[in-house]
Amino acid sequence: MTNLLSDTEMTSQQREYTETIRRSAESLLLLINDVLDFSKVEARKLIFETIDFNIQETIEGSLELLAETAQGKNIELAGFVLADVPTQLRGDPGRLRQVFVNLVSNAVKFTEYGEVVVSVANLAETETHVDLRFEVRDTGIGIPAEVQTRLFQVFSQGGQFHHAQVRRHRPGPGHFQAV
Numbered sequence: 001m002t003n004l005l006s007d008t009e010m011t012s013q014q015r016e017y018t019e020t021i022r023r024s025a026e027s028l029l030l031l032i033n034d035v036l037d038f039s040k041v042e043a044r045k046l047i048f049e050t051i052d053f054n055i056q057e058t059i060e061g062s063l064e065l066l067a068e069t070a071q072g073k074n075i076e077l078a079g080f081v082l083a084d085v086p087t088q089l090r091g092d093p094g095r096l097r098q099v100f101v102n103l104v105s106n107a108v109k110f111t112e113y114g115e116v117v118v119s120v121a122n123l124a125e126t127e128t129h130v131d132l133r134f135e136v137r138d139t140g141i142g143i144p145a146e147v148q149t150r151l152f153q154v155f156s157q158g159g160q161f162h163h164a165q166v167r168r169h170r171p172g173p174g175h176f177q178a179v
Contacts, residue, residue, distance in 0.1 A: 020068060027065055030101060033094075053093035055132075056081050059120060062100045070108050076115040077108065084122045086130055100134065107138040114139025 002022040010018065063079045070077035081087075100118075107116040116138040123131040143151070 023065055023068065027101075030065075030098060033098065048095060049092040050090060051093070052088060052090050054087055055085060055089050055120065056087055058093045058097055059100065059118070062097050062104065063118070065101060066104055066108055069105075070116060073108070073111070073113075075108060075111050075113065076117075077104075078115065079118045081120045082122065085120050085132060086122070086125070089130065103134075103136045107136050107140060111138045111140035116140075 002018050002025065005018050006015070006022075059079050059081055063077060067077055104116060104118055116136065118137075119135045121133045121135070123133050125131070
């Protein structure tokens with residue numbers, strides 16, 4: 001519906017609001033898909049797509065979803081796909097976007113000032129495969145070392161120390177999700 005609205009005459013402020021509605025709807029759809037995918041993982045029925053996609057467009061589109069939130073907190077959000085990363089890949093861009101948005105949105109959520117910087121680097125490449133490193137760095141509060149070992153366990157909580165520190169600034173359960 002926002003696409004139809006965008007085709008009408010609007011002021012710049014109305015166009016900005018319409019774009020915000022569109023991005024918010026996309027974010028909500030991603031959240032719903034995350035819940036549905038978790039159910040599929042538990043039932044061992046998750047299927048990965050194998051299609052051609054542009055890594056630059058996938059990363060930029062993911063960052064666009066979070067740009068307004070970062071801007072609202074006066075946090076710089078930057079992304080870099082290094083020059084040696086092949087632009088055209090074959091895989092599941094939807095799953096990649098899902099994981100990437102989850103990681104970056106957590107970085108934005110727990111960063112009060114400064115920046116969130118994401119980068120994609122080429123670790124190794126053959127004629128048919130490429131190993132990429134996706135890195136999300138931020139100036140947020142950090143995670144205590146004793147909690148880091150539990151991060152990628154399904155629905156592991158960050159621990160009392162971490163929760164006490166985070167809850168002063170952000171409400172919520174503070175769960176970390178396996179990716």
